[in-house]
Amino acid sequence: MTDNPFVETTERSELRAAVAGLAAKYGQDYFRECAREGRKTDELWREAGQLGFIGVNLPEQYGGGGAGMYELAIVMEEIAAAGTGLLMLVVSPAICGNIIARFGTEEQKQKWLPGLAEGTLTMAFGITEPDAGSNSHQITTTARRDGSDWILNGQKVFISGVDQADAVLIVGRTEDAKTGKLKPALFILPTDAPGFTYTLIEMELQNPEKQFQLFLDDVRLPADALVGSEDAALSQLFAGLNPERIMAAASAVGMGRFALDKAVAYISDRTVWKAPIATHQAISHPLAQGKIELEMAKLMMQKAATLYDAGDDWGAAEPANMAKYAAAEACVKIVDQAVHSLGGNGLTSEYGLAPMLSLARIARIAPVSREMILNFVAQTSLGLPKSY
Template identity: 85%
Template sequence: MTATSERPTETPANPFLETPERAALRASVAALATRYGQDYFQKCAREGRKTDELWAEAGRLGFLGVNLPEEYGGGGAGMYELAIVMEELAASGTGLLMMVVSPAICGNIIARFGTEEQRQRWLPGLADGTITMAFGITEPEAGSNSHQITTTARRDGDEWLLTGRKVWISGVDQAEAVLIVARTEDAKTGKLKPALFIVPTDAPNFEFRQIEMELINPEKQFQLFLDDVRLPSDALVGSEDAALSQLFAGLNPERIMAAASAIGMARFALSKAVDYVTTRTVWKTPIGAHQAIAHPLAQGKIELEMAKLMMQKAASFYDAGDDWGAAEPANMAKYAAAEACVKIVDQAVQSMGGNGLSTEYGIAPLLNLCRIARVAPVSREMVLNFVAQTSLGLPKSY
């Protein structure tokens, strides 16, 4: 190879630099979120009302459906872009939990596996925010073990009858429908297999009750009760025989979005802490100059950036159509982001002393909210089980 002074005509794509389109999206979402801010979010929560204005404006601007197909009113992008929206909203103190559920889980599943009629019926509304859909998988006795789900769907002529219970289902009170994970009976073996059904929240024999929680959040959690809920044949999404693979199309985005939410929340807390320790002076020196304050915040920044890279990797795999390839980084991103978020919020409070628990500085509400990232949508222990068994090939413990 001979040396040459000529520069290449094209620069290879840098995976660590966002495209101009993604950078513009990030800036636009940040501008919207800043106009509302944490004060708006907290006021909605304390007054018992929803963040309807923010949700509606985000929908009109195309942010909610940025990952959905253009032919159904979406932005035609992917999970990378939707994660940007989630992260920037959370970084301004306005993280919308239902973004994890409605466009990410339900929207992706319907877009990939729904019939043309289902796509036409649901996707435009999910994209512009005029329709919200919840997702129901967790059950009181099954927890994270989807193989033990007991909600069953049985045929009754051309219709379905669903019976069962769900718990920890987000946003049912603001949803037009719930995408329910049930199980159907295999006529040949008699075994139950998972399947997905769209259940309108106003369907007869469908009930939901709010779970009281010590969280200041506009979006609530619910128990669901289904007692022979009758559904038309077209309520089934995709194939009766392939729902487990279809489930991955929703669960990987769920973990990516959970990571994005935790990353944004951590950024919010870290920014507040840095501003405080830079200006707070004791003994003529800003407290941020002291390594006991500076080093934990710097460590949090390092761990936060590593979690963000893993989230971007997971989103890139998913957008390339590799569900299995996305599973490992999606779980790792969710774990790393949750751990970084909890650590940063705790250190922010510690760095700010008593002010960290005051209403004025806005960090105290995050003490409870950040813990959600560790236990939902999948606990850190189950993520560790996944990595131990899938990534390391260790024996299964359960």
């Protein structure tokens, strides 16, 4: 162990090296081949689970590693840095796993957490709706009581990995019979439940993990499908959204590192007028700037993870959102500059940078747009009037 908070512990350094070794074994070629052939990255996911990487943040008594979001962010960053970013890492162990571990019943923990930790079970997360977008207060998916059961109706959109998930953690709203007020609630919905269907959303992305629209038509769930309290789900929901932002930042940092490494290797080797083009400041300075911005985003991500792991949900919210914003902006700029640094080669299949132009853009849009993060910072950090 070290007393210097800016130097990773031996355990974290060893985890980082081990994950990097696994990711390098597969690499971007494997990831792109899976995307082209319509296959899932099952081999990588399975091996990551067997090595304990997927569930590193989940409690040991349920098969996890007993660590935290700092360690899971290391896993995400290193896998993304090898060109094999796994979107379901953001969803299954980070959002769903954390929520169930903190708010689930003992039966729910026993049923789901060991599989989520091993990677033998995966869970998608259903919050976004066609007419609600980022405004979770306007969710219209409803859950009503029918005896001891729940009946769910509604739609979700841009839900990742449903075709490879065993269940979806659905964000709905219960209707209080006395007041008529709608209250958000979380339900575990098995993907084979009657009345639940989903359709593929065609995307211009080279990614094995797909996006779907969900339809819930009188889906009947037992009473124990409800996670936590139906009256306290808003706080429970945000306990899952902080990890989501941390993992989105880790993914963007990893993608940025991948593109930066590609660019540095190329400009160091590419010679024009008897000198490597890296000697030209017009080429080197934008990449140096990208490196600085990426490292600053990473520090904020680590701050957010440290606060979250200490149990400070509110304290983690500001750095988690800031980290996601900063990492996304740095990643997009680095990918664009990397492509430009390679010239025509930046758009070839050989160098693998062109597909990242669209993948990196996701970081600015999802899971929350940069504009909504700016709204959050303006309102909560600066104390400015709410603008929406």
